[in-house]
Amino acid sequence: MSEIVKTEPFVMNIGPQHPSTHGVFRVKVTVDGEQITDAEMVIGYLHRSMEKLAEERTYTQNIPFTDRTDYLSSMSNNLGYCLAVEKLGGLSVPARGQAIRVIMAELQRLASHCMGAGAFANDTGAWQTPVMWFNRERERILDIFEMTSGARLTCNYMRIGGVAFELRSGFEEAVRNLLPRLQQTIADGQELLAENEIFIARARDVAVVSPETAIGASLTGPMLRGSGVAWDIRKADPYSGYEKYDFQIPIGYKGDAYDRFTVRLEEMRQSIKIVEQALDDLPGGPHSTEVPLAFRPPAGEAYARIESPRGELGYYLISDGGPSPFRFHIRPPSLINLSVLKEMTVGASVADAIIALGSVDIVVGEIDR
Amino acid sequence: MSTRWWSSTEFAEFLSKLVPDSISRVEENACYLVPEKLVEAMMALRDDADSNFVHLTNLCAADYWDKFEVIYHIQSLEKNCIASVKVEVLDRENPVLPSVTSVWHGAWLQECEAYDLYGIRFENHPNLTRILLWEGYPGWPLRKDFLTMPGGLQPGLNEFAGTAAKPEPPVHTVE
Numbered sequence: 001m002s003e004i005v006k007t008e009p010f011v012m013n014i015g016p017q018h019p020s021t022h023g024v025f026r027v028k029v030t031v032d033g034e035q036i037t038d039a040e041m042v043i044g045y046l047h048r049s050m051e052k053l054a055e056e057r058t059y060t061q062n063i064p065f066t067d068r069t070d071y072l073s074s075m076s077n078n079l080g081y082c083l084a085v086e087k088l089g090g091l092s093v094p095a096r097g098q099a100i101r102v103i104m105a106e107l108q109r110l111a112s113h114c115m116g117a118g119a120f121a122n123d124t125g126a127w128q129t130p131v132m133w134f135n136r137e138r139e140r141i142l143d144i145f146e147m148t149s150g151a152r153l154t155c156n157y158m159r160i161g162g163v164a165f166e167l168r169s170g171f172e173e174a175v176r177n178l179l180p181r182l183q184q185t186i187a188d189g190q191e192l193l194a195e196n197e198i199f200i201a202r203a204r205d206v207a208v209v210s211p212e213t214a215i216g217a218s219l220t221g222p223m224l225r226g227s228g229v230a231w232d233i234r235k236a237d238p239y240s241g242y243e244k245y246d247f248q249i250p251i252g253y254k255g256d257a258y259d260r261f262t263v264r265l266e267e268m269r270q271s272i273k274i275v276e277q278a279l280d281d282l283p284g285g286p287h288s289t290e291v292p293l294a295f296r297p298p299a300g301e302a303y304a305r306i307e308s309p310r311g312e313l314g315y316y317l318i319s320d321g322g323p324s325p326f327r328f329h330i331r332p333p334s335l336i337n338l339s340v341l342k343e344m345t346v347g348a349s350v351a352d353a354i355i356a357l358g359s360v361d362i363v364v365g366e367i368d369r
Numbered sequence: 370m371s372t373r374w375w376s377s378t379e380f381a382e383f384l385s386k387l388v389p390d391s392i393s394r395v396e397e398n399a400c401y402l403v404p405e406k407l408v409e410a411m412m413a414l415r416d417d418a419d420s421n422f423v424h425l426t427n428l429c430a431a432d433y434w435d436k437f438e439v440i441y442h443i444q445s446l447e448k449n450c451i452a453s454v455k456v457e458v459l460d461r462e463n464p465v466l467p468s469v470t471s472v473w474h475g476a477w478l479q480e481c482e483a484y485d486l487y488g489i490r491f492e493n494h495p496n497l498t499r500i501l502l503w504e505g506y507p508g509w510p511l512r513k514d515f516l517t518m519p520g521g522l523q524p525g526l527n528e529f530a531g532t533a534a535k536p537e538p539p540v541h542t543v544e
Contacts, residue, residue, distance in 0.1 A: 218475025237372035
């Protein structure tokens with residue numbers, strides 16, 4: 001009865017059109033039986049050459065491009081870009097503008113992590129129900145964005161020197177009503193997913209990244225913190241007045257997919273804390289400094305970075321003194337976090353590779369730009 | 370406490386002790402390294418306890434018409450400091466630079482991207498392929514002489530981009 005079943009290597013595509021790849025992203029995996037022996041990612045389906053286009057437009061005209069890189073966190077992208085231009089031009093932002101930016105960036109982190117946590121639950125097999133809970137609250141955050149900037153996803157709200165408009169009346173009330181609901185959703189996520197036996201069995205010890213690997217591979221954000229490295233740009237290199245707020249950096253201790261999920265949940269709690277503090281002492285005064293529309297920063301270069309929901313989002317600008325950037329480079333956290341895709345997936349099964357990819361929380365618009 | 374940026378003079382002084390003859394020149398905002406010594410210098414900067422640049426934050430290229438520059442932003446998480454290092458690539462026809470993937474694994478995709486968009490070949494890279502565009506795409510899109518519209522004028526310039534050696538002050542009509 002002893003029959004030896006042999007398998008041979010087989011190349012298989014995951015994506016580009018597959019719900020588990022979170023966009024048009026393709027992984028070419030070589031499988032031997034159920035085990036993955038090689039994984040190669042194929043990207044570029046969404047490449048729109050923003051870095052080239054940005055060299056032909058003025059600094060202000062480039063802000064809408066940044067919305068469309070990481071389309072799940074446009075406010076954070078706006079903020080990173082505006083900080084880089086302000087650094088280049090030596091501009092300052094009034095205190096009220098800074099506080100509004102922090103509120104928006106943190107609400108955006110909440111919205112983005114709602115999507116990330118929900119989609120990750122989807123990948124583990126908790127099909128559709130958690131993603132709907134999280135999206136229900138995310139939709140309320142997007143309503144607040146729509147109220148403030150007129151758009152849900154591509155907000156284009158920040159400007160060089162501040163923000164585009166003053167907050168609408170009723171904004172503070174809307175946010176204050178929303179925060180307890182979010183708190184409840186996070187608690188539900190904690191209780192029904194993070195403490196669920198099936199979920200733990202599915203996500204624990206899957207796609208482990210050691211701290212040394214994480215640092216060497218330039219990982220940032222929840223990927224790095226999930227591996228136990230307490231590195232957050234908001235603490236390490238505060239921008240836009242983050243040094244005034246009291247919050248903690250959550251870290252994982254095993255560096256697996258489960259740790260990244262719980263780090264995201266905890267980060268959402270910390271974001272709520274920051275938003276509350278920022279609303280409590282929202283300073284008065286102007287929301288923006290006057291900057292000419294055809295703004296010409298002096299020749300030079302600047303690298304500014306923020307902690308976006310996905311990691312360190314950097315903008316590197318070179319100016320030749322003209323009205324448009326000479327070089328416009330985005331450091332995309334989603335792309336660089338995928339450096340460890342091979343390490344996470346080789347040796348694992350195909351089902352675990354889906355979880356590994358889900359735990360990175362990629363946005364393809366940012367990978368391809 | 371915010372991140373400390375190493376000034377280029379301080380950085381040059383430190384590196385010249387660590388790896389002699391690895392610096393070609395020092396400018397106000399960055400220190401330029403010699404390509405032949407690049408990997409050795411980066412390895413020393415990563416492993417030395419005083420610099421401890423274990424994290425390659427950003428790697429990108431830039432086109433200055435007569436030369437390319439590759440810019441490395443390297444940082445130490447423990448000491449919370451960051452430095453900007455540059456390398457010049459003078460040969461426009463055949464731009465080659467040693468790869469730093471042996472120093473930081475995180476350089477892999479960023480070097481692929483620089484190759485894809487600028488055509489700079491990184492030697493000893495494990496798998497240097499075009500990632501955003503497909504193999505066989507004509508040209509290197511982020512070079513300054515690559516036009517966004519076929520046959521068009523490069524905005525900001527008053528000459529055809531391929532023929533202009535170096536642009537005079539850019540002419541924009543935005544005001």
